[in-house]
Amino acid sequence: MKKIILSTLLLLCLxxxxxxxxxxxxxxxxxxxxxxxxxxxxxLYDQDITVPGQDLYGELPGYLGKKNYSxxxxxxxxxxxSEKEAELQLxxxxxxxxxxxxxxxxxxxxxxxxxxxxxxxxxPTKGKWQKLPKTLEFxxxxxxx
Numbered sequence: 001m002k003k004i005i006l007s008t009l010l011l012l013c014l015x016x017x018x019x020x021x022x023x024x025x026x027x028x029x030x031x032x033x034x035x036x037x038x039x040x041x042x043x044l045y046d047q048d049i050t051v052p053g054q055d056l057y058g059e060l061p062g063y064l065g066k067k068n069y070s071x072x073x074x075x076x077x078x079x080x081x082s083e084k085e086a087e088l089q090l091x092x093x094x095x096x097x098x099x100x101x102x103x104x105x106x107x108x109x110x111x112x113x114x115x116x117x118x119x120x121x122x123x124p125t126k127g128k129w130q131k132l133p134k135t136l137e138f139x140x141x142x143x144x145x
Contacts, residue, residue, distance in 0.1 A: 026083045026105045031138035037067040038123055040138055044078045044086050054093060066123040109140040
């Protein structure tokens with residue numbers, strides 16, 4: 001009897017662990033870069049992110065925003081290559097500039113956005129346009145619900 005109970009508990013624990021691991025999706029996250037005050041809100045799997053004030057775009061893989069500004073770079077399409085790498089296509093919210101980028105997951109909390117080709121990422125800062133570096137590191141914030 002003890003063996004049956006122990007076996008059942010062990011199976012229950014293993015199934016719980018495997019379910020938790022299956023739900024750990026690398027590219028479903030809120031990411032922030034405090035130095036440049038920019039953030040990424042992404043769900044590259046379900047592609048169900050809505051850009052604030054930009055309902056015209058509908059649901060998308062995500063966007064890059066600037067703290068205290070309503071300017072966004074919209075992720076129009078993506079391809080998850082592995083749990084550590086994804087390719088992104090972005091446009092600014094005016095639709096006048098676009099670029100290709102790669103998002104790399106270094107570990108559970110650090111991500112790197114690398115601009116590959118196209119326009120340079122620029123965000124408004126104190127009334128001027130600030131160019132962002134070609135490689136930008138982000139830290140993971142709380143999970144998206």
